[in-house]
Structures are given as C-alpha cells and as structure tokens.
Amino acid sequence: MVIVFIGPPGAGKGTQCRRLAAHLGVPHLSTGELLRDTRDDSDLGRLVAGYIDAGRLAPDDVVLPILTKRLSNEDCANGCLLDGFPRNVNQAEMLDQYLADRGQRLDLVLHLDVGRQELIKRLLRRAKTEQRVDDTEDVIAKRLDVFHRQTAPVLDYYRDQDHFVVINGMQSPDEVFSEILSHLGGSETS
Numbered sequence: 001m002v003i004v005f006i007g008p009p010g011a012g013k014g015t016q017c018r019r020l021a022a023h024l025g026v027p028h029l030s031t032g033e034l035l036r037d038t039r040d041d042s043d044l045g046r047l048v049a050g051y052i053d054a055g056r057l058a059p060d061d062v063v064l065p066i067l068t069k070r071l072s073n074e075d076c077a078n079g080c081l082l083d084g085f086p087r088n089v090n091q092a093e094m095l096d097q098y099l100a101d102r103g104q105r106l107d108l109v110l111h112l113d114v115g116r117q118e119l120i121k122r123l124l125r126r127a128k129t130e131q132r133v134d135d136t137e138d139v140i141a142k143r144l145d146v147f148h149r150q151t152a153p154v155l156d157y158y159r160d161q162d163h164f165v166v167i168n169g170m171q172s173p174d175e176v177f178s179e180i181l182s183h184l185g186g187s188e189t190s
C-alpha cells in the first residue's frame with residue numbers, strides 16, 4: 001500500500017502521516033526529513049541546505065536517489081506513506097515508473113487543502129516550537145509560491161485518477177484523520 005500526501009507547507013501532512021503510519025503499521029517517509037538528515041559538511045549536505053534554507057526544491061537528481069534508497073529498505077515491502085513527495089510533475093512520473101517497475105501502484109493520493117492565511121498562521125506558530133530555519137516569514141512566502149508554481153500541477157496530474165481525494169485540511173486534526181480513514185476502504189486490507 002503506497003499513499004501519497006500532497007499539500008502546501010503547514011497543511012498537516014507530517015501530523016497526519018505520523019498518525020496514519022502508526023494506524024497502518026507502515027513507515028512514514030518524509031523527503032523533507034530525509035533531506036534535512038543529509039545536512040552536514042559534505043558537498044551534498046551543503047548543496048541540500050542551500051535549497052532548504054532558501055525554500056526552494058532540491059534538484060530531482062539529488063532527491064530521487066535519496067528517496068529510492070529509502071524505499072528499497074525492507075520495511076517498505078508492504079508499502080509506505082509519502083510525505084512531501086512528489087513535489088513536481090517529473091517526480092510524479094518517476095514515482096509511477098519506479099512503482100510500475102516493481103509491479104506496484106499508488107493506492108491513494110490525498111490532497112490536504114488549506115487556505116493561505118491559515119497556512120501562514122500555522123507555520124509562524126510552528127516556528128516558535130520547532131526552530132526550523134525555513135519557517136521564517138520570507139521563506140514561508142517562498143515555499144508557498146513554490147507549491148503553487150511547481151507542486152500544484154501535480155494535483156492536475158493525479159486529479160483524473162480514481163484514487164485521488166481532496167481532504168478538507170481546515171478541520172481539526174482529529175476530523176482530518178477521520179476523513180482520511182473514511183477514504184481508506186480497501187487500501188487498509190490490500
């Protein structure tokens with residue numbers, strides 16, 4: 001079972017993925033976290049940090065090997081939840097290809113839909129508790145802009161597929177989680 005979460009920064013992808021991963025017993029793969037883990041003194045670490053700190057997407061040829069290495073771990077054999085990937089249409093096509101090569105497919109694409117003002121409010125609140133370097137007002141604006149320009153087309157890529165669902169992310173976390181569960185249907189047992 002492979003489930004993709006798509007939503008702008010602050011939509012609640014991380015929160016909902018953590019909860020659903022525990023519920024389903026499959027790993028939660030956040031490309032943001034995988035990339036943050038590469039931050040060190042190496043050339044790759046510095047390159048990735050530059051993109052994260054500027055609120056820009058890291059290049060596909062950096063992200064894809066990191067993600068596919070993680071996906072090939074044994075704990076993903078029964079599926080996983082993807083948080084923050086794909087973030088552009090090229091990544092969506094690569095993911096389809098990666099899964100097709102293994103006789104797998106996406107079971108569900110969940111779009112967590114939240115309005116801009118609410119996103120900014122949540123991210124500024126998070127800035128106070130999590131000390132993420134990219135949760136400053138300027139970088140938040142950049143990340144929202146990147147979402148609309150580069151990631152929103154991914155929604156169009158998936159929209160006509162029967163496993164695409166829009167979730168009202170303006171609700172409380174419990175309500176969002178219930179709405180997600182209501183769409184699992186057969187996915188929970190496949």
Ligand code: AMP
Nearest residue numbers: 031032051052056057058063084085087
């Ligand atoms: P996130 O934790 O999902 O908000 O991601 C934090 C940052 O990591 C993003 O602003 C990007 O710089 C980078 N990032 C995360 N996922 C991707 C991805 N799929 N492709 C490119 N960059 C990514």
